[in-house]
Amino acid sequence: MYIGTKDAVEIYAKACRARYGALARRLVTEQAQALLTRGDRSGAEIWRQVAVEIEKAEGRGKPDEPASQPSS
Numbered sequence: 001m002y003i004g005t006k007d008a009v010e011i012y013a014k015a016c017r018a019r020y021g022a023l024a025r026r027l028v029t030e031q032a033q034a035l036l037t038r039g040d041r042s043g044a045e046i047w048r049q050v051a052v053e054i055e056k057a058e059g060r061g062k063p064d065e066p067a068s069q070p071s072s
Helices: 005-037 041-057
Strands: none
Touching: 005 041
């Protein structure tokens, strides 16, 4: 069975949420930044995608955006 990048990102986001709970997004974002600092742009991009998946699962917007407020 082939697992593509999109599937792997979704699986890893789910695993990070299960293991780290509310800290998952922050830890994943820190990992992306650390890789970017070392010049690993492709690795940082994958971790950024994991952060986006965590945000989706938490019902929020993109990692850099505040959570959307329900309209009245």
